[in-house]
Amino acid sequence: MFKGSVHFNDPAGNSVKQYLAAHGAVFNATTSYDRTHYYATLGTQSLEGYVAIEADRMRNLWLHDADKQAEMTVVRNEFERGKNNPNNVLHEEVQAAAFMAYPYHHSVIGWKSDIEKVSVEQLRSFYDTFYWPNNATVSIVGDIEPAVALALVMKYYGGIPRSPHPIPEVVTEEPEQTGARRVTVNKPGQLGSVEIAYKVPSALQADLPALEVLGEVLSNGKNSRLYRTLVDEDLALEAGAGVESLRAAGIFVVTADLSPGAAHEKVEQIMLAQIEKIKSEGVSADEVNQVIHQYRAEQAYGRDGTDAVISDLNEWISAGDWTQYIRYPDSIARVTPADVQRVARQYLAVNQSTTGWYVPETSK
Amino acid sequence: MIISTSNHFFGSIRFGGCISVGVLMIMASISHAADISKRIVRTSIAGIDVIAYPTDIKDVVTIAGALPAGDALATDNIAIASLTGMMLDKGTESMDKFAVAKQLDQVGAQLHFRVGEQALSIRARSLKADLPLVLRIMADELRHPALSAGEFAKAKIEFSGSVQQRTDGTEYRAAEAFSRAVFPAGHPNRQPSIDEWHSAIDNASMAEMKKFHEQFYGPAHMVLVLVGDLDIPKIKAEIKKDFGGWSGGLPYRSAPKATASNTPVDHVVFLAAKTSVTVLAGEATGLQFRDSDSLPLRVGMAIFGSGFTSRLMSTVRDKEGLTYHIGASIADDTFNDGDWRINATFAPSLLDKGMASTQRELQRWWKDGVTLPELEARKNDLIGSFQVGLATTDGMAGTLLSTAQRGLPLSWVDDYPRSVEAVTLDQVNGAIRRYVDPGKLVIIRAGSVGDDAAASR
Numbered sequence: 001m002f003k004g005s006v007h008f009n010d011p012a013g014n015s016v017k018q019y020l021a022a023h024g025a026v027f028n029a030t031t032s033y034d035r036t037h038y039y040a041t042l043g044t045q046s047l048e049g050y051v052a053i054e055a056d057r058m059r060n061l062w063l064h065d066a067d068k069q070a071e072m073t074v075v076r077n078e079f080e081r082g083k084n085n086p087n088n089v090l091h092e093e094v095q096a097a098a099f100m101a102y103p104y105h106h107s108v109i110g111w112k113s114d115i116e117k118v119s120v121e122q123l124r125s126f127y128d129t130f131y132w133p134n135n136a137t138v139s140i141v142g143d144i145e146p147a148v149a150l151a152l153v154m155k156y157y158g159g160i161p162r163s164p165h166p167i168p169e170v171v172t173e174e175p176e177q178t179g180a181r182r183v184t185v186n187k188p189g190q191l192g193s194v195e196i197a198y199k200v201p202s203a204l205q206a207d208l209p210a211l212e213v214l215g216e217v218l219s220n221g222k223n224s225r226l227y228r229t230l231v232d233e234d235l236a237l238e239a240g241a242g243v244e245s246l247r248a249a250g251i252f253v254v255t256a257d258l259s260p261g262a263a264h265e266k267v268e269q270i271m272l273a274q275i276e277k278i279k280s281e282g283v284s285a286d287e288v289n290q291v292i293h294q295y296r297a298e299q300a301y302g303r304d305g306t307d308a309v310i311s312d313l314n315e316w317i318s319a320g321d322w323t324q325y326i327r328y329p330d331s332i333a334r335v336t337p338a339d340v341q342r343v344a345r346q347y348l349a350v351n352q353s354t355t356g357w358y359v360p361e362t363s364k
Numbered sequence: 365m366i367i368s369t370s371n372h373f374f375g376s377i378r379f380g381g382c383i384s385v386g387v388l389m390i391m392a393s394i395s396h397a398a399d400i401s402k403r404i405v406r407t408s409i410a411g412i413d414v415i416a417y418p419t420d421i422k423d424v425v426t427i428a429g430a431l432p433a434g435d436a437l438a439t440d441n442i443a444i445a446s447l448t449g450m451m452l453d454k455g456t457e458s459m460d461k462f463a464v465a466k467q468l469d470q471v472g473a474q475l476h477f478r479v480g481e482q483a484l485s486i487r488a489r490s491l492k493a494d495l496p497l498v499l500r501i502m503a504d505e506l507r508h509p510a511l512s513a514g515e516f517a518k519a520k521i522e523f524s525g526s527v528q529q530r531t532d533g534t535e536y537r538a539a540e541a542f543s544r545a546v547f548p549a550g551h552p553n554r555q556p557s558i559d560e561w562h563s564a565i566d567n568a569s570m571a572e573m574k575k576f577h578e579q580f581y582g583p584a585h586m587v588l589v590l591v592g593d594l595d596i597p598k599i600k601a602e603i604k605k606d607f608g609g610w611s612g613g614l615p616y617r618s619a620p621k622a623t624a625s626n627t628p629v630d631h632v633v634f635l636a637a638k639t640s641v642t643v644l645a646g647e648a649t650g651l652q653f654r655d656s657d658s659l660p661l662r663v664g665m666a667i668f669g670s671g672f673t674s675r676l677m678s679t680v681r682d683k684e685g686l687t688y689h690i691g692a693s694i695a696d697d698t699f700n701d702g703d704w705r706i707n708a709t710f711a712p713s714l715l716d717k718g719m720a721s722t723q724r725e726l727q728r729w730w731k732d733g734v735t736l737p738e739l740e741a742r743k744n745d746l747i748g749s750f751q752v753g754l755a756t757t758d759g760m761a762g763t764l765l766s767t768a769q770r771g772l773p774l775s776w777v778d779d780y781p782r783s784v785e786a787v788t789l790d791q792v793n794g795a796i797r798r799y800v801d802p803g804k805l806v807i808i809r810a811g812s813v814g815d816d817a818a819a820s821r
Contacts, residue, residue: 072685232518305759
């Protein structure tokens with residue numbers, strides 16, 4: 001998508017990179033499980049030129065085999081850089097084990113052999129399937145009158161037709177998990193880590209706010225349960241918990257980076273014990289209220305700059321309902337201690353878990 | 365560009381090929397660059413250099429601060445500065461760490477300390493109503509940390525573990541080796557080795573830590589920048605109340621300039637089973653940020669290695685496909701002379717090709733210089749991205765802090781676009797020839813160098 005389109009490209013001196021750099025923009029693109037987004041933060045006076053380029057590359061992209069060849073090794077190096085990080089490797093293996101059938105089984109960047117062997121015809125097919133206006137949302141945030149922004153989008157995207165075929169939906173359903181799963185990663189390294197994942201509902205489901213509060217109670221700050229039992233006891237350098245909510249499903253992940261000398265078994269037992277304690281005894285109103293206040297403050301911080309606003313908004317668009325950008329804070333504020341205990345009981349069952357250990361082989 | 369979220373409108377509509385369009389209008393007051401310094405309030409309160417910049421954002425205040433208490437100042441035991449910094453949020457004389465954290469967490473306020481080469485950095489963020497609480501806790505943690513034996517023992521374990529964790533990272537190991545090859549012993553930018561860290565942590569004592577805190581923690585050279593929804597008279601009163609009566613503090617450490625190596629260095633840090641090699645290549649510049657040749661060299665370096673349109677990215681990545689990331693920049697020149705460096709990653713099997721391409725581009729840039737069209741395009745990029753960076757409270761606070769730390773007047777923020785515009789082609793190409801010498805390059809490669817099969821497992 002950065003190799004040029006019919007009307008905007010390097011030889012013409014007006015490619016997306018050249019245009020945005022010449023206008024002092026901060027720009028890039030990211031891919032995730034459900035969506036790809038292209039973004040730029042730039043002065044209002046430069047917006048029209050950027051909209052024109054984005055509209056052109058939606059349907060007029062250059063897809064040359066020579067460009068694909070050069071880009072393959074670029075993306076492979078991105079993949080290789082990710083593999084340098086032990087926790088990335090562990091998380092990919094845990095997620096691949098947790099999801100057997102649904103496409104979330106695959107990491108976002110894909111497998112090395114797929115990167116190396118994908119053909120330009122396959123890229124063309126993907127592009128022609130998904131890059132259509134009826135499968136896209138343009139978001140514009142900043143110092144601009146809505147009517148002006150909408151007119152710009154109409155001007156450049158208005159002539160692009162709908163896709164000739166319906167945008168395909170994923171029909172695969174994840175089968176029911178029939179027992180606890182485990183993975184172990186052995187690679188040269190220094191310190192171990194443990195990750196426990198549980199499949200949870202998709203981003204728009206009603207239990208997500210309570211699961212998000214549960215993650216914060218477990219891991220946010222020095223008074224969190226995992227800090228007190230793992231980090232403060234010198235068993236972990238860091239511990240985390242949270243829900244990764246996606247369009248079709250999510251996972252609730254609990255992690256710990258082991259301190260020198262700490263045993264995987266002991267750390268895992270403590271992580272599980274803390275979850276069981278919440279299931280049996282619940283959480284306090286103080287704990288929940290604290291998370292709600294923190295979330296309110298985070299909402300204010302999240303309005304600090306257009307890029308913060310648009311990245312948050314985009315994730316809700318990807319999840320399927322942009323109005324959650326406005327409504328979700330109220331959903332968090334309505335979470336009760338009973339909700340947190342209920343979702344812990346409902347979703348964090350051992351026989352629905354996938355546990356991963358990173359066990360380093362000593363190297364120098 | 366200063367942005368307010370006081371009024372906003374969200375519209376959503378579908379048209380054309382049914383694309384969805386969302387427009388969130390944020391009423392923004394565009395501050396032209398020349399307006400910034402006029403709105404800054406700078407004053408000394410209780411000996412602290414306080415810089416306040418009010419913006420139109422509602423309810424949010426961001427703080428960036430620093431004082432000289434970094435690793436380079438701990439000359440007896442190199443681990444003491446970091447260990448002292450780690451103790452700040454581990455309780456005060458009047459509250460344990462859980463009580464302190466609870467006060468901040470209950471209102472969603474953030475307060476963090478980080479020890480760098482020269483400075484203890486302070487970052488905080490809160491809602492406007494909670495700023496007095498944040499300032500009070502910040503002052504208590506800086507002035508009256510508990511410094512208990514139990515927490516000190518925990519800090520040593522945590523620090524030792526984090527050093528051990530870094531041992532396996534190609535980026536950290538490349539940076540460590542690069543700084544040790546470029547800067548002589550005793551230079552503030554020279555990083556300790558992994559073994560030196562472990563030895564220092566093992567030997568660190570409570571007495572050394574308490575002595576370091578007493579010597580270096582004070583208002584004398586501390587800068588505190590506040591940006592956002594500010595009630596400035598109230599903030600002044602709070603700072604005076606919380607920090608009044610505090611004394612002490614020593615300046616940042618200056619050191620003789622490092623000189624470029626007389627002979628090239630090519631060093632490998634081997635790490636097993638790494639699928640990507642990190643490369644750092646560069647030299648000492650002998651320049652500080654505020655030196656007159658610094659800006660022309662920075663502009664030339666940006667043409668060479670900053671962003672997607674730089675020479676390195678457009679050739680080594682885009683045309684030849686040899687790397688995901690390659691860039692070039694100037695670093696570590698805030699308090700003393702710094703370095704310039706190329707930073708890249710390559711698959712072990714493409715390392716030789718990648719290095720050859722990088723060297724070719726370096727030679728071309730150094731020998732032929734940059735062109736006038738490149739210079740003009742880069743000026744727009746530098747000015748525009750600088751202004752985008754000032755559009756958040758965090759970006760503005762960080763810029764004002766670094767401006768003060770560099771010993772520059774705050775009007776530099778207004779002057780920067782004009783300074784960039786004024787840079788000439790001769791200045792840029794002259795600076796490249798004066799401060800870069802490809803024949804004396806220090807090259808560090810960290811990863812599974814020469815072990816392609818193991819790296820691809």
